């Protein structure tokens with residue numbers, strides 16, 4: 483049993499229960515997704531959103547937000563690809579069956595904020611994440627060069643953009659997927675709205691061939707995005723003691 487006076491300073495690094503509620507809305511209703519993370523199981527689920535009946539404009543508002551964020555994500559992906567000397571549309575085909583979604587996060591006030599996190603340290607398994615947040619604050623990014631967690635202070639009208647795991651692999655480690663978390667506080671609830679830009683389930687994720695050479699070999703083995711994401715989701719939502727797969731599981735050692 484922990485009390486706030488005896489809590490170990492590393493305790494928060496190990497918590498796997500998030501102090502939050504989540505509502506996910508796919509931008510592509512009816513998209514397919516592996517029913518299990520077993521590589522030999524080819525069964526697919528067809529995913530559907532569950533729209534609340536009591537909020538008449540909710541569905542169209544989310545659809546409009548999702549469409550704008552999707553457009554912004556393609557633009558950012560084009561610019562980041564160009565920054566690596568790749569064609570701007572290099573990865574566009576990977577989004578034909580995209581699993582992108584708008585997430586609504588609600589973090590209630592927490593009576594013991596030093597014993598809980600809104601969401602524990604993690605890297606997003608997507609290509610890019612674009613986050614809108616209210617003015618409460620709590621999002622932090624890990625920056626080892628300054629020795630730890632750096633708050634991403636809310637700026638009115640600003641969006642936070644994170645590179646996710648898929649782009650780290652595509653870029654062969656030229657870009658890093660950001661480790662981040664969200665703290666909670668005892669006074670005020672917090673809302674945040676990430677847009678996760680995901681490829682299709684059938685995509686094999688691997689470093690772009692233009693970025694691989696004898697001098698700079700591929701740093702990752704190819705992995706199937708759908709199976710990887712299904713594994714991550716299963717571990718996260720069941721709050722299993724052990725976290726799910728991470729891209730370092732596909733790392734080729736030097």
Ligand SMILES: O=C(O)CCC(=O)C(=O)O
Nearest residue numbers: 587601615621664674676
């Ligand atoms: O609440 C936030 O600002 C970030 C949430 C987050 O990292 C996530 O949902 O993956």
Ligand SMILES: [Fe+2]
Nearest residue numbers: 604605606662
């Ligand atoms: Fe995240």
